[in-house]
Amino acid sequence: MTRFLTTVSRRDFVRVGLVLGGGLMVSVYGCGPNGEELQTGTTPDGSLAPNAFLRIDTNGNVFVTSKHLEMGQGVHTGLATIIADELDADWSRVTVEGAGADDKKYGNSKIGGMQGTGGSTAIANSWTQHRTAGATARAMLITAAANQWSVPAAELITEPGEVVHAASKRRATYGSLVTAAAALPVPANVPLKDPKSFRYIGKDKATTPRVDAKAKSNGTAVFTQDVKLPGMLTAVVAHAPLFGGTVKSFDGARAKAVPGVVDVVQIPTGIAVLAQHFWAAKQGRDALVVQWDNASANTLGTAEIMAQYRDAAQKPGIGIRNDGDAEKAIAGAATTVEATYEFPFLAHASMEPLNCVVELKADSASIWNSNQFPTVDRGAVAKVFGFEPEKITMHTVFAGGSFGRRANPHSDYVVEAATIAKAISGRAPVKLVWTREDDTSAGYFRPAMLHRLRGGVDAAGMPVAWWQRVVGQNMMIGTMFDSKDGKDPSAYEGAADHPYEIANVFLDAVFPKVGVPVQWWRSVGNTHTAFAVEMFVDEMAHAAGKDPLEFRRALLTKDPRRLAVMNLAAEKAGWGTPAAAGRARGIAVHKSFDTYVAEVAEVSIVNGVPRVHKVTCAVDCGIVVNPDVVRAQVEGAVAFGLGAALYGRIDIDKGRVVTTNFDRYRVLRHAEMPVVDVHIVPSGEAPTGIGEPATPPIGPAVANALLALTGKPTRTLPLVS
Amino acid sequence: MASITINGTSHDVTADPATPLLWVIRDVVGLTGTKYGCGIAQCGACTVHLDGAPVRSCSVPLSAVGTKHVTTIEGLSVDSTHAVQQAWVELQVPQCGYCQSGQIMSAVALLDRKPSPTDAEIDSAMQGNICRCGTYQRIHAAVQRAAEMKRAIA
Known part of the structure; x- marks a missing residue:
């Protein structure tokens, strides 16, 4: 990374350093404080609310307000764990609620102070803030008890939900103390616990089970899809079949004739059919007759786009890294290796198709949705309605997955919902529901990418040169994150700063313009850079006749945390011992979102198709708040990345997306799930990301196993066509 | 009507x-x-x-x-006490949770038909339920755990 710093401007580094994973963000909002401005603990009902993150009522119930969206990653549980530990709360009395939109209260210091969930930053940015929030409330409860009992505060301790004075054997529940505590000034600089006395942080699921597990096992968890308001209409929209297409003309008569259909309106993104329920709205949409204007639409297919990328890869791009002289070193190398890796467009394909509920009133509005960027979405809706953003209330509910999609920088589907509500002048609340096909056809895909690699190995089998050209769309153009210098650092994150100690390294990047909307997808650029780097390392090791693990060890002498996860995964996987008959192992290691993950995949080929039997993972994400949630995120990220590596591919034909549902957009299914064995490296470092970092290594680990098994490298994803 | x-x-x-x-x-x-x-x-x-x-x-x-x-x-139950629901919570299966109602209904139907399913039978019965969060490993273990719990009651 130090070397990387010398080759890019400080501004670029800030951008790279702040890459979000389901999103990418820079400090465009100004670095506000971290929402920890402490005001007053007083509330009308006598409960204690010393900061924006928790409230304790007179019954002793603790309500944690999550500034981050719960989309499956366990953040409600994680934030509650941090607060409950410093507060010494009774875990069984902790409830978590989603916050509204407010950068000042709920800003994320890792993304420039804007409220946002992404980049695997939730725990990292909340760690000290939420410890402080819990400790502050605890200090106020202790002071209240000390005043009540006329004893020095120093003689008091806390046990879950109670303040205790051991000498006099007196105990008081938090509920009984909150009203007195709330009248006290909120103290500053409250000391935090010695980590040795953590009660919940780092403990397993028996101590701090997920706060949402039960509601998600009995159908009561509320997603946007489940929000119902009196008089609400459901809207289904006919979108242009080509990206960039617009409505030329339409006839809504047949749609209006469908029983249950209430209205048909034109909006900037198409024709919306509003009905009393989804099925009528969908039948109505199917009955629409629309003429589309495709004059400025994309008519290219994926085959043409990839052909353009292959041409682009032959021409110089924007220089990103240049150590030594890679061309000269390749010319003088004993062995040279060349490879071009191609990556398809990928859809996020969350289980809950995109949707949004809008209630528009004369001078205010309410939105029910699950937003990764609530203040961005609120701002976009405010523009549609011509209101001040503060007039719009954001209700944050559970997201049925997102993987970055609900962090759209244009607030695409949220704005669409707002335009429909406006088109009917707010006569009824509107629930916009996208069908699966709408969701998968709408774009904002992980961009298709191409990496061209050339390397040189010396007579001793050690690499002397690394040359890399990255080709793909700049996903920042047209967003508030556009650097306007033509570069998109997410395209080469994890590649330009690859850690392998090679004397001559060159990387440049080409950003062709393509009319397909693209966006961050779980782990952003690392989804392809980790594959290109880790596959190419194995290709060089293969050419040099070296064991891939030993080859990496020799090139990672200055990166102890990376080396440690690699060695741990290798040891636990039995690297060096023979795999079962017909199987081979592959290894990959990658750092993203400040977290190190190594994975060893054990693979065979069954009926001509790769079968991944087992994935052994080692992860170093600093201090672990909830080990079981960390394991779950690693298991899930492996499944997500493996599904993409095996099957994931959006096909576009003459501009039209043809892989629009799960029959053609294949994802990982139950029987294809490998055994995932997760090992966590103990650490005293501050927590880093966990939602995304286990995604990047799985593709190359599998491909490297296939190289070991068959001698053939993987040059095009997905593996199964 | x-x-x-x-x-x-x-x-x-x-x-x-x-x-x-x-x-x-x-x-x-x-x-x-x-x-x-x-x-x-x-x-x-x-x-x-x-x-x-x-x-x-x-x-x-x-x-x-x-x-x-x-x-x-x-x-399934008025209080989340069906064995499959209990196993789901015990093994902390859900992540986003959106697919889990369908997963649970498939698992319940399997166990009603086959109280001691093999791995292959679980794979086959659950193959039609997609989870994008990738909770399959836990789903598989929870089906086995629920089978165990049901057998203990029976």
């Missing part, structure tokens, strides 16, 4: 007979635990039971339900 029985309660519903059962359950009757995921019986999020057999309610028209009894996630 049609009459359908959901979770033991009879409902008179006014809907086009071609309306998929899913939308009758969600939008007409108002039970929202059953989810929409794909609309073409590919993802399993809408799985419910028709006379105990798992079906993808997005692809069953109201007219095909007739007098068969529909069971949704809300009808």
Whole structure:
């Protein structure tokens, strides 16, 4: 990374350093404080609310307000764990609620102070803030008890939900103390616990089970899809079949004739059919007759786009890294290796198709949705309605997955919902529901990418040169994150700063313009850079006749945390011992979102198709708040990345997306799930990301196993066509 | 007007007979635990039971339900105490949770039919239920755990 710093401007580094994973963000909002401005603990009902993150009522119930969206990653549980530990709360009395939109209260210091969930930053940015929030409330409860009992505060301790004075054997529940505590000034600089006395942080699921597990096992968890308001209409929209297409003309008569259909309106993104329920709205949409204007639409297919990328890869791009002289070193190398890796467009394909509920009133509005960027979405809706953003209330509910999609920088589907509500002048609340096909056809895909690699190995089998050209769309153009210098650092994150100690390294990047909307997808650029780097390392090791693990060890002498996860995964996987008959192992290691993950995949080929039997993972994400949630995120990220590596591919034909549902957009299914064995490296470092970092290594680990098994490298994803 | 029985309660519903059962359950009757995921019986999020057999309610028209009894996630237990639900919580299966009603309904139907399913039988019964969060490993273990719990009670 130090070397990387010398080759890019400080501004670029800030951008790279702040890459979000389901999103990418820079400090465009100004670095506000971290929402920890402490005001007053007083509330009308006598409960204690010393900061924006928790409230304790007179019954002793603790309500944690999550500034981050719960989309499956366990953040409600994680934030509650941090607060409950410093507060010494009774875990069984902790409830978590989603916050509204407010950068000042709920800003994320890792993304420039804007409220946002992404980049695997939730725990990292909340760690000290939420410890402080819990400790502050605890200090106020202790002071209240000390005043009540006329004893020095120093003689008091806390046990879950109670303040205790051991000498006099007196105990008081938090509920009984909150009203007195709330009248006290909120103290500053409250000391935090010695980590040795953590009660919940780092403990397993028996101590701090997920706060949402039960509601998600009995159908009561509320997603946007489940929000119902009196008089609400459901809207289904006919979108242009080509990206960039617009409505030329339409006839809504047949749609209006469908029983249950209430209205048909034109909006900037198409024709919306509003009905009393989804099925009528969908039948109505199917009955629409629309003429589309495709004059400025994309008519290219994926085959043409990839052909353009292959041409682009032959021409110089924007220089990103240049150590030594890679061309000269390749010319003088004993062995040279060349490879071009191609990556398809990928859809996020969350289980809950995109949707949004809008209630528009004369001078205010309410939105029910699950937003990764609530203040961005609120701002976009405010523009549609011509209101001040503060007039719009954001209700944050559970997201049925997102993987970055609900962090759209244009607030695409949220704005669409707002335009429909406006088109009917707010006569009824509107629930916009996208069908699966709408969701998968709408774009904002992980961009298709191409990496061209050339390397040189010396007579001793050690690499002397690394040359890399990255080709793909700049996903920042047209967003508030556009650097306007033509570069998109997410395209080469994890590649330009690859850690392998090679004397001559060159990387440049080409950003062709393509009319397909693209966006961050779980782990952003690392989804392809980790594959290109880790596959190419194995290709060089293969050419040099070296064991891939030993080859990496020799090139990672200055990166102890990376080396440690690699060695741990290798040891636990039995690297060096023979795999079962017909199987081979592959290894990959990658750092993203400040977290190190190594994975060893054990693979065979069954009926001509790769079968991944087992994935052994080692992860170093600093201090672990909830080990079981960390394991779950690693298991899930492996499944997500493996599904993409095996099957994931959006096909576009003459501009039209043809892989629009799960029959053609294949994802990982139950029987294809490998055994995932997760090992966590103990650490005293501050927590880093966990939602995304286990995604990047799985593709190359599998491909490297296939190289070991068959001698053939993987040059095009997905593996199964 | 049609009459359908959901979770033991009879409902008179006014809907086009071609309306998929899913939308009758969600939008007409108002039970929202059953989810929409794909609309073409590919993802399993809408799985419910028709006379105990798992079906993808997005692809069953109201007219095909007739007098068969529909069971949704809300009808499994009043207090989340069905063995499969208990196993789901014990093994901390859900992440985003959106697919889990359908996963649980498929698992319940499997265990009703096969109290001690093999790995291959679990794979086969659960293959139609997609989870994008990738909770399959835990789902598999939770089905086995629920089978164990049910056998202990039986």
